[in-house]
Amino acid sequence: MSREEKVSQRELFDKQMKEFEEFVESMKDSLGLPTFPDMKSGALQWYDQRWITTRFVISVEGIKEFFDKLIDGKFVTTKCRSCGELYFPPQKDCPKCRKSDMEWVELSREGELLTYTQINVKPYSFSHYDDYIVGIVRLPEGINVTAWIRADDPSKLRIGMKMRLEIVRRKPENYITYEWVPAEE
Amino acid sequence: MARDVAIVGVGHSRYGVRSDVNIGELAWESISMALDDAGLEQRDIEYFVVSSVGGWSSEYLPAVVIGEYSGLTPKGTARVEAACASGSAAVKLAYDMVASGSVDIAMAIGLEKMNESPTPTVVEFIGRAGNYFWEFHNFGLTFPGYYALYATAYMDRYGATEEDLCLAAVKNHYYGARNPKAHFQKEVTLEKCMSSRYIAWPLKLYDCSPITDGSSAVILASGEVARELTDTPVWIEAIGHASDTANLSKRDDFTYLRAARLAAEQAYMQAGILDGYEMYKYFDVAEVHDCFTIAEVMAYEDLRFAKPGEGHKMLRDGETYIGGKIPVNLSGGLKAKGHPIGATGVGMVAELTNQLLQRVEKDRQAPIEKGRAIAHNVGGTGHYAYVTILSLDRPGR
């Protein structure tokens, strides 16, 4: 199949769901009830007539500096002023010494690939993307950063290879995030 | 001082796509079976713990819904969540209530009806089981994806192959085919596993456990009550427990599950069995958490049935079939019996109780000589871990 013709998992799923819902609607029209026999077992099912879309609102007030700096093209995290512990993801409080006195420090943008995978079967909210590769990279500071790896074939990657972090805009949602790019052949 | 606790009754529904039952009916299959097995009435159950993760199913308060349906109301109850180890958490809480003297008889009920939602929605829910904001929201990891990160690292370090992993699937389908309660009751060949499509590279369809509906139940009683109820109590000798970071990136090593290792050490310490990498010697049979084939390999090592890096060799050598060093997942495991998230841990304890009492189907019955069995139940991607040791002998006697 050529790239232009490629149908995303989301399009496939949405099409299936639409057909299924049309089928249940037709059952409802004739029976007066949203019931239908299960395709495999024949057991009678009721199609829920109430539904919600879930979408959360998450506070990032305590770590807003991370996002402020990301906009400026910087990749930073928190370091405890009191005990020196470095945190990634950044956090407001230091459970180690139980102080909340953090400084923001810039992180290395190069590290070594620890492990990786390619997501072939995607969750619904990621089903509009092509298969994507996710990796965990260790920075010289001794902390690990999970992100997408810009590559199309996982078999071309290897554990231990050098990776470089880039700050990018994620399409089609169009928000700023970061991803790993192989820094060697 | 803690009291001895015994299993006096177990129930286990058929696992699979259970479009023929609703949540209450599904739970009742196991509850009624466990009550019959123990010779008890609902009124004898003083507290029931329900393990169910939910999200994909319609009932938001499953504990009271199944309590009402099964006639357990008005006894005290709560739902517990430890992801895929919720069932073991329920057993642990029921155990503690009895051991502490809070009640004499408690029930742990595991339940999950995952197929009330379409697959992409279920994949979404399980993928969010970790750290939502830093892992899922930006990078869309899935449950197979998280374990694939372990598979990639393990294969790279120890030279294991995709074939090695598939051997776990072949074995577990072999036993699943002999378990009438299994989701998949069909054997698969190595070729079939190897030629299946990638779900999360390098894990393929046959490396993954299915989306399953099912329920399970166990009734626990204090030593004295158990003696009155049955001639064949199965004792809970030890329960080890641990957790690990929500973010996988906070972990140092992707070739083993630290929480599972810690839980195993704790359980072995409680049972007073500690030495070396031949821990299989103490047990007749094990149920381990094979949500993905790589997880079974790591389980062998985390339980110290094999040295680090040698778990896959147990599969190559067929050491975990009946007749090998220790038969593992004679139920079919999560891989073939199925993985109804909240029911899995309780189901493991029910299965091992039946194994120890020699009442499972003949061609998947382990020879019982040592009188001890072990359950290894992991929640999320090593986020939670419980290791439970069952014994035909009363602890410390």
Ligand SMILES: [Zn+2]
């Ligand atoms: Zn500190």
